[in-house]
Amino acid sequence: GQNIDQPTEMTATEGAIVQINCTYQTSGFNGLFWYQQHAGEAPTFLSYNVLDGLEEKGRFSSFLSRSKGYSYLLLKELQMKDSASYLCAVRTDYKLSFGAGTTVTVRA
């Protein structure tokens, strides 16, 4: 099975930067995904890494190191609407396995 770890909660101030780390142990790695989930809503796709390095998408960036089994999601210029749960998911073959999620609270 997969072992995916991420912090439970993080709090940051509006306009600041927050980095959410994700470590994983898996066999048959086929990509790492980050999803955002607001309370009561379905997860929405944020980013995807399959090769080592940084992927930037506007205010959101995601980094992957396959040799270390490590990824992070970087949220810049935080806005109140970024308060949500952020899910790290590892793809093996065609299946996604999710971490428990990190609840980010943005304060004014």
Next chain:
Amino acid sequence: SAVISQKPSRDICQRGTSLTIQCQVDSQVTMMFWYRQQPGQSLTLIATANQGSEATYESGFVIDKFPISRPNLTFSTLTVSNMSPEDSSIYLCSVDHGTGPLEQYFGPGTRLTVT
């Protein structure tokens, strides 16, 4: 991206009854997935549904409890059978986009409460 709808959006059911959840996609997709998200928890894959074959269930989930149909490339159903309060959860279907990085897109979910 794919547009996914689910019915019902929520339901309250009695213990011992069954509920069938429908998932409709606006384009043909090979793989459809069913997940469960229990209160305060992350997503757990129940099964993978391919058209024309039996669903593949993950460890801890069985066909008798969660029968799945996949009659065509745009539709699937998940039935939660003989429900107990422990089945209270959000049930989500998702699909592979099919091109590019193969990200999965999720439906809005069905919030089930069993009393």
